[in-house]
Amino acid sequence: MKMTRWLAASACAALMIGSSFAADNEGWVDLFNGKDLDGWIQRGGKAKYAAEDGCIVGRSVAGTPNSFLCTRKNYANFILELDFKVNPALNSGVQFRSDCFDAEKTLTIDGKKIKVEAGRVHGYQCEIDMDDKKARWWTGGIYDEGRRKWLYPGPLGGKDDAFTAQGAKLCKHNDWNHLRIEADGDSMKIFLNGELRSAIQDSMTPTGLIGLQVHGVGKDKTKEGMEVRWRNVRIKELKPKACAAPTADAALCADNAACADGYTPIFDGKTSTGWRSIAGPEFPKTGWEIKDGAITVLGKKGGDIITAKKYTNFDLCFEFKITSGANSGVKYFIQGDSDPKNRATGYEYQVLDDENHPDAKKGTNGNRTVASLYDILAARTDKKVKPVGEWNEGRIVVKGDHAEHWLNGEKVLEYNRTSPEFKAHFAESKFTKDTGFCARKDGHILLQDHGNLVSFRNLRIKELN
Numbered sequence: 180m181k182m183t184r185w186l187a188a189s190a191c192a193a194l195m196i197g198s199s200f201a202a203d204n205e206g207w208v209d210l211f212n213g214k215d216l217d218g219w220i221q222r223g224g225k226a227k228y229a230a231e232d233g234c235i236v237g238r239s240v241a242g243t244p245n246s247f248l249c250t251r252k253n254y255a256n257f258i259l260e261l262d263f264k265v266n267p268a269l270n271s272g273v274q275f276r277s278d279c280f281d282a283e284k285t286l287t288i289d290g291k292k293i294k295v296e297a298g299r300v301h302g303y304q305c306e307i308d309m310d311d312k313k314a315r316w317w318t319g320g321i322y323d324e325g326r327r328k329w330l331y332p333g334p335l336g337g338k339d340d341a342f343t344a345q346g347a348k349l350c351k352h353n354d355w356n357h358l359r360i361e362a363d364g365d366s367m368k369i370f371l372n373g374e375l376r377s378a379i380q381d382s383m384t385p386t387g388l389i390g391l392q393v394h395g396v397g398k399d400k401t402k403e404g405m406e407v408r409w410r411n412v413r414i415k416e417l418k419p420k421a422c423a424a425p426t427a428d429a430a431l432c433a434d435n436a437a438c439a440d441g442y443t444p445i446f447d448g449k450t451s452t453g454w455r456s457i458a459g460p461e462f463p464k465t466g467w468e469i470k471d472g473a474i475t476v477l478g479k480k481g482g483d484i485i486t487a488k489k490y491t492n493f494d495l496c497f498e499f500k501i502t503s504g505a506n507s508g509v510k511y512f513i514q515g516d517s518d519p520k521n522r523a524t525g526y527e528y529q530v531l532d533d534e535n536h537p538d539a540k541k542g543t544n545g546n547r548t549v550a551s552l553y554d555i556l557a558a559r560t561d562k563k564v565k566p567v568g569e570w571n572e573g574r575i576v577v578k579g580d581h582a583e584h585w586l587n588g589e590k591v592l593e594y595n596r597t598s599p600e601f602k603a604h605f606a607e608s609k610f611t612k613d614t615g616f617c618a619r620k621d622g623h624i625l626l627q628d629h630g631n632l633v634s635f636r637n638l639r640i641k642e643l644n
Contacts, residue, residue, distance in 0.1 A: 210250060210389070211235055211412040222279050223247045223300050226393035235412070237393035239269055239405040245324075247274060247300045247390035255386035256417040259360040262410045267309045267352065269405040274324060274390035275360055276367075277302025286326065287599045288383075293326060301325030302384050304392070305360055305369050307407070309350055316346030318356070319369045319376030323383075331377040342376075349374055355410075363417055364593070365581050382581055382595040389414075442496065442639040445486055445624070448472040457483045457515055457523055457625065466628060473500075473636040476507060476628045483523055485513055485623035492643040495575045495624065498636050503567050504535040505631035508553060511575060512622035514615075521613045525622060527553035528575050528584055530633060532567055543607060550586040554608045556601070558584060558591040570636070578643050 210218065213233045221228060226246035227238040237248065254275070265271050279300045286293045295301055306320040320342065321331040332342045349371050350356065359370040365382040368375060391409055396402040445453055451462040451469065466481015467474065490511070497509060507530040515522050531549045533539040538547045542554050550558040550573065565571045565587065574585035584592035594601050596617055610616050626635060 206415045207413045208415070209413045211409070216248065218251055219248050220251055221246065222249050222298060222390070224393070224395060228391075228393075234408045234410045235391060237271070237391060237407045237409075239393055239396045239403055241396055241400045241403050242398050244395045245300070246393045246395075249274070249277075249279065249300065249388045249390040251388075253386050253388055254362075254414065254416065256363045257361075258415045258417065259362075259389065259413075260358065261412040262355050262357050263307060263407065264353075264355045265307055265309055265407040266405040267311050268402070269396070269407055270310070270394035271307035271407045272322065272324070272392040272394070273305040273307070273358065273360065274300060274388065274392060275303050275305065276362060276384045276387040277304070277324065277390055278384065278387050287603070288326060289599065295325060299325055300388075300390055302387050303330075303367065305358060307392075308346075309352060309356075311352060314343075314347070316343050316350055318346055318350055319358070319371040321367065321369065321377050321379055326383075330381065331379050335379040335381060337377060345374075345376070346371075349376070364583065364590075365595070380581070382593060383598060383600075385593050441641045442494075443641070444637075444639045445488075446474055446635070446638040448636065451484075453487055454484050454626075455487055456481075457485050457513070457623075473634045474626070474638075475632065475634040476626065478628070478631045480630070481628050483625050483628050485515055485625045487623075489621045489623055490577075490640065490642065491621040492578045493576075494641040494643060495638070496640070497573050497638040498570045499530050499573055500570050500634045500636075501530065501532050501567055502632045503532060505532050505567075505633050506530070506536050506538055506629040507631060507633040508625075508627040508629070509573065509575065509635075510625035510627060511577065512619040513625045514619070515623050518615065521615070523625065524610060524613050524616070525619070525625065526582070527627070528573060529553045529558075530573070530627075533564065535567075543604075546604075550584050550591045552582075552584065552592060552594065554610070555604050556592055556594055558586065559589075562591040563587050563589060576643075 215230045216228060224243035224246035226240050226243065228248045229236050259275060277300055279298060280295060281297060283297050284295050286295060301324050304322045304324045306317050306322050308315055308317045322328065323330050331337045332339050357372050361368040365380045368378045370376060393407060454462055456463045463481040463484065466477055466479045467484065468477055508527040509530060510525045510527045513523065513525040529547060529549055529551045531539055533548045541547055545551065545557040545560065546554055548558060549564055550562055572587050576583040580596040582594055583590055605617060
């Protein structure tokens with residue numbers, strides 16, 4: 180029997196009154212203007228999309244694959260909210276942090292090669308599943324479209340039966356439902372009608388498009404015209420969190436007392452306490468200068484210095500100032516004496532004058548430029564660097580295998596040491612002979628003497644669980 184349309188268009192129009200379709204002063208921006216599909220582009224299949232009565236309407240078409248109405252803009256960290264109403268017989272979903280390639284591409288994920296066809300939308304999807312006949316009720320779950328399939332419930336958390344039971348209570352059958360998707364770094368959470376449905380940590384795709392799905396219905400012509408509607412589609416992009424401001428007198432916290440927002444100085448601005456030469460137990464007698472609250476490498480072969488303490492999970496903030504053509508770095512997971520062969524080898528936040536030092540043009544795709552993970556992964560090309568002679572703020576966040584590099588309040592690099600992408604880039608780096616490189620769980624922090632004049636100040640750290 181042919182399906183009939185069952186969604187009342189007037190319901191959209193009635194509920195438009197008093198809605199938040201204009202950007203407000205809390206940072207919300209509407210992705211749908213209520214009138215047309217400006218700012219959106221259709222990808223994948225040939226389902227029909229239209230703007231009607233203040234709603235985005237998607238209608239199924241037989242003989243076509245999954246269809247997606249996608250934002251033209253990519254989003255990284257955000258809160259996305261929307262309402263939806265769907266024919267129970269029609270599966271749907273909301274893509275986020277997703278990709279669509281112009282040419283066919285093969286991805287290697289967990290050792291498996293996955294072919295992604297040109298024009299195929301793939302990535303994280305918030306599931307919409309209101310089928311009362313199937314009675315699975317997995318709306319609010321996280322499905323990895325075109326890649327790994329189910330993540331939650333699945334390998335990243337959640338149990339099938341409990342998830343179904345919760346969904347059966349929360350889903351409003353044949354009615355409007357509210358979704359909230361939060362994506363911040365490697366943390367992703369989905370709420371359905373005000374209650375948390377799924378939460379995962381995953382860093383495979385840190386940014387991407389948002390897409391509204393009309394699922395394929397096969398070749399059955401009787402299933403054409405089934406509808407899903409979306410309204411009140413709005414987004415709030417999350418601003419990067421800056422490091423806590425340093426205390427007025429860093430020395431007051433030098434004995435590990437609590438500092439601003441949990442940060443503790445690891446350089447007191449006056450002495451070399453807490454630091455030593457990587458070549459021995461003492462601080463270098465020459466080559467480094469402590470003056471005016473800063474510690475400066477003079478470029479006179481003083482050698483690298485490291486913290487006396489090792490760190491595992493941490494949020495490290497620091498400021499650096501370079502001179503023209505200078506090269507240095509802040510390294511972490513340094514083994515020092517425990518691995519004499521590779522004692523100064525580790526993960527490096529590159530400190531460099533990109534304009535005047537030749538190293539910026541070496542390596543691969545800019546992976547030796549400022550704020551990059553030296554010789555492995557490049558920082559964003561649109562990073563904001565202050566001129567030579569001015570102070571820049573750096574930040575390194577490490578939690579387990581996940582790490583981030585920040586520059587002047589913006590995240591410019593994010594990676595997971597266990598991901599296929601990281602392993603592929605590492606295999607092309609200069610560190611492959613260091614067999615323990617990827618497995619390190621802790622280490623000293625190092626300030627590098629690369630033979631150039633570079634200053635550091637306000638070095639402070641928050642140890643994370």
